[in-house]
Each structure stands twice: as C-alpha cells, then as structure tokens.
Amino acid sequence: MKLGPLVTPVSRRRPQKLARETVTLSRLSHGRLVLGVGLGVNSGGELTRFHEVDDDRLRAARLDEGLELLTKLWSGEPVNHQGPHFFAEGVTFLPRPEGSIPIWVAARSPRPAIMARAARYDGICPETTPDGLREMLRLITAARGSLEGFDVVARGRPGDDPAPWRSAGATWWVEELASGAGIGDVEALIRRGPVRL
Numbered sequence: 001m002k003l004g005p006l007v008t009p010v011s012r013r014r015p016q017k018l019a020r021e022t023v024t025l026s027r028l029s030h031g032r033l034v035l036g037v038g039l040g041v042n043s044g045g046e047l048t049r050f051h052e053v054d055d056d057r058l059r060a061a062r063l064d065e066g067l068e069l070l071t072k073l074w075s076g077e078p079v080n081h082q083g084p085h086f087f088a089e090g091v092t093f094l095p096r097p098e099g100s101i102p103i104w105v106a107a108r109s110p111r112p113a114i115m116a117r118a119a120r121y122d123g124i125c126p127e128t129t130p131d132g133l134r135e136m137l138r139l140i141t142a143a144r145g146s147l148e149g150f151d152v153v154a155r156g157r158p159g160d161d162p163a164p165w166r167s168a169g170a171t172w173w174v175e176e177l178a179s180g181a182g183i184g185d186v187e188a189l190i191r192r193g194p195v196r197l
Contacts, residue, residue, distance in 0.1 A: 004034035006104075011040065013066065033101050074093070076093065102122035103121035104122060125153045150171075156173070173197050
C-alpha cells in the first residue's frame, strides 16, 4: 500500500516545510510515500480569497522551481538555491527520506509544458478520458524515450470499469468515494480489496 496526497499544490507551499513533512511521512511509512503534485485550482476562491497567486503561468513557474528545490532538499546534501520564487542558503536537511519519494504530476491537458513536467518525474495523475490519456502518454514517451518505471494513475468510483484506462496505459487504479461517504463505505471498499490493473 502506498500513501500520498492527490494532489499537493506546491506553488502554495514553502518547499522547506514540504520537504520536512514529506521526509517525516516517508520515514514513518518505511518508504511508501508518493507525492502527487499540481498547480491547484481556484474553485470556491481558495486562491483569490486569500490573495494568493491565481495566474496559471506564475503558479506553474512556482511549481517547477518548488519541485527543483524540494528534490535538492531531499538529497541530504548542502543546498544553495536562488531563484525568482524561492531561496535557500547553505542548508542541509537530514534525515533523508527512506528510499526515494516518487513524484506524480497532475495533468488536465496534454499541453507541452505540463507533459514535459510529468516526463521529468515518476508518474502522472491525469484528469482526462482514456483517449486523452493515450495522447498524454504519447507525448511523455517522446520526452522520456519510454514509459519504463513511469506510473500512470487513473481514478474512478467504486464499480467503475478500469479496463478502458488499463488499455490506455494506466498502471494504477485509485477509487474515490463520493463526498459524504461513511465509514461503512470505506470498510466495504477495504473488504473487497484493491482492483488490479
């Protein structure tokens, strides 16, 4: 069993705090943490009501730089980073994560910058159709050379058929319970066991 958020809006976080939190979870879970990342959205005003950055391009730049700094901090080596959004001067974060922390990138469209970001990391959490996923994976394969070792996370509700996603290239199937689901719904899902792709 893997543990992890789908998804953390890195542009809204301080990379040094996120580094400490993720290393703690990695060590407590004995290396089972996966970090899902993305831009975040402004649904319900979660950005604008707090006067946070709402521009997609700026949030994307902060996401890319934040991930760069985060992975440097996980290294356990001295870090000096001076970018347009984040700064670190002569810091070494220890302990390191247990093993590596895979990064899965959320994506709603096959735009080149998003696919390039996903290709740099360990997986993708697509919000698309199976045909949309095929296009995303075509672009990621072109950037990476192959999909070997790359995770593809499809999502659905209990009872949904994962077969179209499997044929499109998904390697993981995550089931989401409806808002307001009770403990009985969760227990039933656990008793049934994971859906295999």
